[in-house]
Amino acid sequence: MALTKKGQIEITFNWIYILIAGTVILLFFVGLVYKQKVVSEEKLTTEVVEILDSILHGASVAEKTKNFVNTGGIADYTLQFSCDEGVSNYGIKDSGFQEENSVTPIFSLPSIQTSRLVFWSLPYKLPYKIIDLLFITSANTNYVFLGVNDFVNEFLDATQESDPFLKIATDSKNDIDEVRAGGNTYLRLIDVDGTHGILDNQQLPANLKDFDEERITAVVFKAAQSVDFFIVQNGRWKKTNFNPVNLVSLGGERDAAKYAAIFAGNDKIYECNMAKAFKRMQYLDEVYQGKVEDLIAFYVGSSVNNKDVCLISLTEPLLQTVLQRHHTSARSCVLEKKCGDLIELSKKIISINDNMESEGCVKLY
Amino acid sequence: MSLIERCRKGQMEAMGLVVIVILITLGMLFLAQFALKEAGEKKIFTRKGLAYSSMSAILKTTVETDCRANTIPYLGRDVLEDCAINLADSPEGYSKYKCSGLHSCVFAEQKITTLLLNTLGEWNKRYEFQSRLINNEGAMPIFTITNKGGCTGRERDTSGLFPIQAENAGLIENILFICD
Amino acid sequence: MMTKKGQGRMTETIAVLFIFFVLILFGIVFYFKYQDVAIKEDIRESLASRAMETTLTSLFLPELQCSRGAAEPEDNCIDLIKMNNAMRVFKENQDKYYFDIFSYANITVFQKYPTEEKWTVYEKVKLNATAKEPTFFVVVLRNEASKESSESSETTFGYGYISVEVYR
Structure with missing residues (x-):
């Protein structure tokens, strides 16, 4: 009897011991796995933002090319882009982890939720290359042009890609009533001449009423050198800029400043990032001013046949004065948003440069 | 027990x-x-980029200090082209450019060897530069420059073909391989 | 005898558990050691990546790159006249602008042919740097104001390389 009871106690004790020890070990490993999961998520968030940062930094290298990145595990998260006082901020909404960039102009919608981001970089020239403008869009954003002209055809052509991962969804309609929401999450309307019913406080057409208001934006090119930005509030269009936003560009093919207006979500993002380009312009102007002085010294000391012609091109009309005014205009563009002279001065520089080329002289750029 | x-x-x-x-x-x-x-994509990109930029720089270099001529000659389109045209006369015969008193082919080989040694060689890179002439008779090697045994049988990255059209002689194909 | 048997078996169980926990501890130590090595490797890769990014940024800098009018600029080419002026502009605006592009780095351009020359384009040394990563890229150096150009109005191209050292 005593032996049986001892055996019962021993077996029972063993089982209790195993259960407790086993539970402790199990809890330990479960805790470890959970901790790893949290760490992995944070790592993934950081990695994607770092990849974004790397691509943004590399924008100047990949001129006129497109790139993409799959957001993978964070496709359900919203990426936020903003710009304030010349500094762009981007990161995952509410994550507390953001990157800053005060050099590269980045144009995108203020928030994007997507499984694939598409990056496109174009050089901004005024008249020489200033900087590469970086456009960020997503696989689920549709750019719909209202109206047709050469610019529209060029843009539609430029966004065609054989690689489906690099394709930007675009469309062209004659009237805003023809626009359908489709399967895209974001809708960007581009009114090419300001005659397609996108006006401040104007009611949104019925075909777009079912669309999420936060995901419809528009840009209107009413005049050649200005642009207006619109969002939707309470079923009506609302202009975000108080004054028309300056479009400082020389036109022509792949007009980077105009493309930037299409990709920028609002006037703040556009103006803040263009200011980065104007800031850079000042430094480039200084470099070219130095080059003019060096070229003058070079021709003074040279024995080439066209020496006199080249010196005239460099000194009359005073190229130095034009460049100095260009520099001053760029500065006032950054500080006071007065960019009026830049286009005229740039055209003068182009004229002088072309003249130098035709005379067989060393060109400014 | x-x-x-x-x-x-x-x-x-x-x-x-x-x-x-x-x-x-x-x-x-x-x-x-x-x-x-696997080897990082960045490493491959760097080697490819380096091969491309080295080849591009070699062909665009002007050799006015060594070659006295009416116009400033380029190592690629002028000296190499001259070498291809007068390949049969190399090394002692005629060539349009007599850089440092040497036939174009000899000068080009020496100069390219020096340029590559001063850059890729200094950085301990293993490389192989090949230049050959392609015409109706087939492909004829002009010269090959290697460092540390070259790149045969090794994982390598290429600069891409840098062809130069040689008047009445054919097409000069130039390629630079960089390997581990 | 029965008591001794029970005690013996208890000791056995404890010994087994002890060895088991020693194994777990061993595994944890091993894992953390591996993490440490992996993190160091990540940091080294990150520095190498930054070095490459800075090199590519330098190669495509509008202040240095050879322009061709309205056409696309020339690849892997540095305009020496622009570079000489850019050096001054970088220095004057280093803290307020160019540091944001290059950070702590030393960017030097070397010419190997026709003559050996060296230009320090940008320099911002980190005093207590723990690591340094150099990257080299071959470039062609366009000189529109060379001695030969002054006689023939043709541009000369030198051969050289750009060296970028980044600090951590």
């Missing part, structure tokens, strides 16, 4: 074996991670 003692010894030995097996397994898993790792 009693039966019980023998059983205990057996248990301890088994325990020891288990420990060793676990250690070896963990070690193998750890090493496998490194063995299966």
